[in-house]
Amino acid sequence: MSRIRTTGSAIALLLALVVLAFAFTGCGSGSKPAPTGGTYKIGAVLSTSNQSAPLGQPEQNALLLLEKQINAKGGINGNKVKFIIEDDASDPASATVAINKLITQDKVLAVIGSSSTGATLAMVPTAEKDKVTLVCCAAGTKITDPVNPYIFRTPPTDSMALTKVLEYLKNNLKVTKVAVLHDANAFGTGGADELVAKAPSYGITVVSRQQYNSTDTDMTAQLTKIQQANPQALVVWGTNPGPSSIAKNMQTLGMKIPYIGSHGIANQSFISLAGPAANGVVFPGGRLLIPSTIPAGSPWATAVADFSKAYQAEYNAPINSFAAHGYDAGNIILDAIKTAGADPAAIRDQVEKTKDFAGVDGVYTYTTKDHNGLTTNDLIMIKIDNGKWVEAK
Amino acid sequence: MQGDSRQKVILAATAVFVVAVLAVTLILKGSIGMQWILSGIVVGSIYTLVAMGFSIIYSSTRAINLAQGEFTMVGGMLMYTFTVQAKLPLWVGFLLAVLIVMILGAVFERAAIHPLKNPNMITIIIITIGFSIALRAAAKWIWGSNPVPARAFTGLAKSGKEIPVKIFGASLSPQSLWIVGLAALAVILVFIFFNKTMLGKGMRAAAENRDAASLVGVSYSTTSLIAWTMAAGLGAAAGAVIGPIQAAVFDVGTMLGLKGFAAAILGGLGSTQGAVAGGLILGILESVVAGGFSSGYKDALAFLILILVLLIRPEGLLGKPEAVKV
Numbered sequence: 162m163s164r165i166r167t168t169g170s171a172i173a174l175l176l177a178l179v180v181l182a183f184a185f186t187g188c189g190s191g192s193k194p195a196p197t198g199g200t201y202k203i204g205a206v207l208s209t210s211n212q213s214a215p216l217g218q219p220e221q222n223a224l225l226l227l228e229k230q231i232n233a234k235g236g237i238n239g240n241k242v243k244f245i246i247e248d249d250a251s252d253p254a255s256a257t258v259a260i261n262k263l264i265t266q267d268k269v270l271a272v273i274g275s276s277s278t279g280a281t282l283a284m285v286p287t288a289e290k291d292k293v294t295l296v297c298c299a300a301g302t303k304i305t306d307p308v309n310p311y312i313f314r315t316p317p318t319d320s321m322a323l324t325k326v327l328e329y330l331k332n333n334l335k336v337t338k339v340a341v342l343h344d345a346n347a348f349g350t351g352g353a354d355e356l357v358a359k360a361p362s363y364g365i366t367v368v369s370r371q372q373y374n375s376t377d378t379d380m381t382a383q384l385t386k387i388q389q390a391n392p393q394a395l396v397v398w399g400t401n402p403g404p405s406s407i408a409k410n411m412q413t414l415g416m417k418i419p420y421i422g423s424h425g426i427a428n429q430s431f432i433s434l435a436g437p438a439a440n441g442v443v444f445p446g447g448r449l450l451i452p453s454t455i456p457a458g459s460p461w462a463t464a465v466a467d468f469s470k471a472y473q474a475e476y477n478a479p480i481n482s483f484a485a486h487g488y489d490a491g492n493i494i495l496d497a498i499k500t501a502g503a504d505p506a507a508i509r510d511q512v513e514k515t516k517d518f519a520g521v522d523g524v525y526t527y528t529t530k531d532h533n534g535l536t537t538n539d540l541i542m543i544k545i546d547n548g549k550w551v552e553a554k
Numbered sequence: 555m556q557g558d559s560r561q562k563v564i565l566a567a568t569a570v571f572v573v574a575v576l577a578v579t580l581i582l583k584g585s586i587g588m589q590w591i592l593s594g595i596v597v598g599s600i601y602t603l604v605a606m607g608f609s610i611i612y613s614s615t616r617a618i619n620l621a622q623g624e625f626t627m628v629g630g631m632l633m634y635t636f637t638v639q640a641k642l643p644l645w646v647g648f649l650l651a652v653l654i655v656m657i658l659g660a661v662f663e664r665a666a667i668h669p670l671k672n673p674n675m676i677t678i679i680i681i682t683i684g685f686s687i688a689l690r691a692a693a694k695w696i697w698g699s700n701p702v703p704a705r706a707f708t709g710l711a712k713s714g715k716e717i718p719v720k721i722f723g724a725s726l727s728p729q730s731l732w733i734v735g736l737a738a739l740a741v742i743l744v745f746i747f748f749n750k751t752m753l754g755k756g757m758r759a760a761a762e763n764r765d766a767a768s769l770v771g772v773s774y775s776t777t778s779l780i781a782w783t784m785a786a787g788l789g790a791a792a793g794a795v796i797g798p799i800q801a802a803v804f805d806v807g808t809m810l811g812l813k814g815f816a817a818a819i820l821g822g823l824g825s826t827q828g829a830v831a832g833g834l835i836l837g838i839l840e841s842v843v844a845g846g847f848s849s850g851y852k853d854a855l856a857f858l859i860l861i862l863v864l865l866i867r868p869e870g871l872l873g874k875p876e877a878v879k880v
Contacts, residue, residue: 376809
């Protein structure tokens with residue numbers, strides 16, 4: 162009996178501590194000293210540590226770069242610009258604490274963030290209650306659906322990416338039967354639900370729907386099950402490393418059907434993880450990933466070229482989608498402040514009036530009915546060809 | 555005596571169940587069933603390696619090390635550093651990764667476990683949870699939060715593509731064979747160590763009764779140090795060999811550790827054979843459930859089994875019930 166009790170209590174303790182570990186990871190963050198007068202303070206809550214750090218870190222880099230660029234040009238309306246950046250440690254509860262701190266303590270004019278859908282949704286009630294504009298860098302469809310007067314976003318939504326995938330399946334691959342294999346997390350499940358719901362209107366049947374866990378090693382069991390349903394293409398909805406294991410497993414099994422990924426694999430990490438198995442994989446992504454697909458000479462093309470050059474000079478790294486989300490969010494708020502000044506209510510109205518604003522991710526137009534700004538035209542389908550990205554035709 | 559006959563019944567029932575699952579899978583699904591079973595054996599071998607780490611420490615010191623999954627993670631990370639970044643030969647990188655993690659395990663034991671005046675299971679569990687958080691944070695700081703790629707040991711074509719191995723109509727990546735082979739080798743070595751060598755037998759004795767063992771010259775202190783070092787080495791070896799299949803990332807150890815722990819409890823904590831049985835049963839069942847029923851139930855399975863075992867037979871399939879001390 163003593164063994165039962167010890168092992169039982171050990172497990173209870175283990176679970177309790179796992180929960181605690183998640184709850185307490187990095188609540189604190191370096192709060193900056195309160196700036197003096199003549200400074201526009203804009204808050205940002207980003208996931209610069211833990212699992213969403215690959216998103217939050219480039220977003221933070223982009224904002225710091227933007228702050229430097231604007232202040233070097235003399236700021237806005239004669240005022241300096243200061244981004245006060247808080248880390249939510251990829252944790253929704255910490256995100257709520259952070260936005261409260263920014264609004265009540267730092268008295269920021271508007272807030273950017275967060276990087277992931279979960280953390281962003283956690284901040285929505287606070288932004289709404291305190292009537293502060295929140296421009297997020299997260300792609301979850303439900304953040305802006307239904308439209309909340311105070312919540313805007315810069316990235317293309319998961320829905321737009323999914324629509325792009327369906328258009329590609331119908332118009333380019335001309336298939337009618339697909340299978341979906343998705344991560345069991347919110348991103349993967351949400352994408353798969355939407356795919357299943359929207360597919361019929363594109364004349365596509367989802368013949369098999371399977372899932373995997375983010376940390377799974379081997380997806381061959383799911384793939385063999387999918388093979389039996391004879392789909393003409395496989396849609397994989399998840400973020401690294403799962404999709405790279407799937408690409409490798411498909412190669413091992415000799416599966417030849419087209420592999421369509423999500424925008425979650427629009428990064429070099431997927432190519433280095435999957436190696437040669439990445440070749441032929443197609444996924445939706447922003448046009449900035451292949452700048453030659455942006456109309457030459459357009460303000461958008463200029464924005465991408467300028468940002469790319471400055472980012473490379475500052476961080477010695479190429480730009481990515483996340484840096485673009487952060488940079489665009491900062492620029493949209495600053496553009497509104499130019500007209501609205503230091504008045505949070507006027508800033509909100511001004512952000513909503515943003516029209517044909519050439520950012521890095523695309524050309525933004527917000528309306529009272531649309532707080533997404535971008536459209537599916539800002540996305541392209543990208544194919545991995547010998548470890549390089551090319552536009553999928 | 556009653557315990558003995560009950561164990562026989564449970565063992566027989568488990569054996570019948572496993573054989574039935576295998577037979578039904580093969581008969582109904584043929585080569586696809588074979589694919590599930592072989593994939594399950596590969597995953598099960600990984601669980602076995604992690605489970606053995608739990609077992610070695612438990613059987614020698616009656617402690618549970620909840621940083622076992624993190625040893626695996628660090629092993630995978632070091633393998634990446636040595637073979638992909640530093641471009642050392644595979645076997646050098648492998649040995650270095652295992653050696654460094656063994657040193658890490660030994661230093662941890664000396665620094666945090668050895669000084670305990672009154673080591674009991676709960677204290678040690680809490681210390682190891684702290685250690686696991688520290689290892690995850692350190693790994694994220696050193697290697698970042700993106701998964702790191704690893705190079706397959708063998709079986710790559712000139713283009714860099716893996717050449718699958720065909721077994722009874724099922725396809726496996728060549729790395730899978732390395733994983734199963736390494737697990738088999740580790741099982742044999744650990745079994746010989748604990749059952750055939752004086753040191754190994756002494757270590758088991760020390761766990762049973764540390765005062766009596768020290769009277770006959772087996773020091774608990776040495777036992778504990780060796781057990782932690784061995785468990786760290788096994789964990790690192792697992793991490794180094796699974797890299798090409800499952801990319802290492804700072805938080806990969808948590809789930810691996812939990813699954814390995816479930817396997818160890820299923821087979822019987824402290825028993826090498828138990829770790830093998832628990833790991834393989836869990837791996838195969840997960841794979842068959844994911845393929846034959848729904849992939850959604852797969853992860854619930856490990857924890858369902860864990861709860862069932864704790865309710866029905868807390869000492870596990872092959873573990874020995876602990877005598878109740880009055």
